[in-house]
Every structure is written in structure tokens, then in C-alpha cells.
Amino acid sequence: MNIAELQKKLVAAAQAKPLDNRVPYAFEKRIMARLAPAARLDPWMLWSGALWRAAAPCVAIMLLALTWSFFEAGTDKSSVALDVALENTVLAATDTTGEAW
Amino acid sequence: MADSEAMEQTEAELIAAVLDGDTARFEPLVVKYQPRVFATARRYARRESEVEDIVQEVFIKAFQRLASFRSDAPFEHWLMRIAVRTCYDFLRAHQRNRESSFSELTTDETDWLDRYAAEPSSAGEDEDAARRLIERVLEQLPLEARLVITLLEIEERSIKEIAELTGWSIPVVKIRAFRARAAMRKCLARTTVKKYL
Numbered sequence: 001m002n003i004a005e006l007q008k009k010l011v012a013a014a015q016a017k018p019l020d021n022r023v024p025y026a027f028e029k030r031i032m033a034r035l036a037p038a039a040r041l042d043p044w045m046l047w048s049g050a051l052w053r054a055a056a057p058c059v060a061i062m063l064l065a066l067t068w069s070f071f072e073a074g075t076d077k078s079s080v081a082l083d084v085a086l087e088n089t090v091l092a093a094t095d096t097t098g099e100a101w
Numbered sequence: 102m103a104d105s106e107a108m109e110q111t112e113a114e115l116i117a118a119v120l121d122g123d124t125a126r127f128e129p130l131v132v133k134y135q136p137r138v139f140a141t142a143r144r145y146a147r148r149e150s151e152v153e154d155i156v157q158e159v160f161i162k163a164f165q166r167l168a169s170f171r172s173d174a175p176f177e178h179w180l181m182r183i184a185v186r187t188c189y190d191f192l193r194a195h196q197r198n199r200e201s202s203f204s205e206l207t208t209d210e211t212d213w214l215d216r217y218a219a220e221p222s223s224a225g226e227d228e229d230a231a232r233r234l235i236e237r238v239l240e241q242l243p244l245e246a247r248l249v250i251t252l253l254e255i256e257e258r259s260i261k262e263i264a265e266l267t268g269w270s271i272p273v274v275k276i277r278a279f280r281a282r283a284a285m286r287k288c289l290a291r292t293t294v295k296k297y298l
Binding site for chain 1: 124125127128131132135136137139140143153156157160161164217218221224226227228231232234235236238239250254255257282285286289290293
């Protein structure tokens, strides 16, 4: 069987099929009914929707940062403890004054 | 009254009015182009409910993207681009549901193939069986191949037009057309070898 000829014949059959452009009754009304809510989009709704969508990535980033700082604090032994560093900074002026006298 | 006034307006005026917030002015555009969009959708979907869903989606997308329409090209071309891409998305979403196969040929279709095998001129291309057979063949093809064969062979569009409609580059369309024809021949060969050899 000649496949190329069969292919041509079947394509010709598809071309010969008349275009079916029937439209269901009042279909445009259905589309317009769907468009009305889309046209009345509230910008505040869009804003709150965007905030909600952003919430999950923000929580994920926070958790990652928390985990990272936790492990970083555990491995970093050379740094001075935060409370000692704060105390040194606050009392630095009085220490210096005492030495001068 | 309002409808007849709207019909008298040019497309550009209607589009400008819709963009200014007058949603009702979109209706004459829907009325004018829906037969064309229905005809396109029926090439890719069989069930009438699916066809209606495709057409509805096309017009909703057109409405939502109307601001991106540039009036230097006809509105119909822009709309048909949305229609073809929506049909492609539909095929992609339903590609796993391709149910028909050549093992399920009807008596008419088998008879048509038998007549073609015996004497090619005795099997007419204007017969319903031939049309149903080509639909089956198209359903068997990968979706890009189906889209290309429909646009290139059945609708007889140029490569450039297909590139514009699909958003593919011209070389990509040419490659896909070559592969689509080969896939179609392979599909037909598989059937006929199984049946006649």
C-alpha cells in the first residue's frame, strides 16, 4: 500500500470537510457574564492576594536564616559573647576615664 | 439600540472603549469573531462542551490582554494567535486522555481502508469514513505534530503564518513540519502493516 498517497488522500479528506462554525445560542452572553466579575477587580483584593502569596516564601527565608544563624553561632568559638561585648562597649568610657586619673 | 450603535463603531473604537472600562463594548467583538474561533476549536476538540470551554477561554484571555493589542495588526490575527495557543494548551492538558486507536476502527472506516488497499481510486476522500480516519490519525500524533499538520496541511497556512500563530521560530516550524509528516506516515504505516501484511 502506498502510504504517501494514503496520507495525501486523508489530508484531502480533512480539507474537504466544511468548517463547522456554528455558535450556540447567545454564547456571547455567557462570555460577557464571565467577563463582568473579571472587569470589577478590586485593587485591594489584588494587594492582599499578593501579600498572602508572599507569606510562604517569607516564612521559608526566615526559617533558613534562623537555622543558619543557629549553626553559625555554634561553630564560631573565637568571637566574644554578645553580653560581654555589650558591657565592654558601654563601660569603655568610664574605664578610660579611670586610667587617666 | 445600544447594540446596533456598537456594531456601527469600528473595531479600534470598540477596543478603545473596552480599555477605558466599558466592558459591554467587548460584546460586538465576541459576536463578530466567535464563529471563527468555534471553527478553530472544533479542529482540536471533539466534545462540544470542550469546544465551548476553549472558546470561552480564548475570549477571556483576549479581554484580559487587550491592553497588549497593537492596532498595527488586524484584531483577528491577534485573536487567532490566542485561539491557536489556547487549543495547543488544551491538547497538552488532554494528551494523556487520547483514547482512540486503530484497533477500534468502525466498520465504515475498515471498509474504506479495504477499498483503498484494493483500488485507491475507489476510496473517495469526500466520504465520512475518510474524515473520521484522519481524525483518528491526528489523535495518535504528538501534539506539536498534530498542530503543525492541522495548520500546514489541512488549513494550508504558510510556515510564516504558523510561526506567528504558534510563537515558534520559522526553523522550528520547518523541523516540526518535517517530523510531523514523518510521524503521520509512521502512524499510517503501523496501521496498514498490521492490517494488510
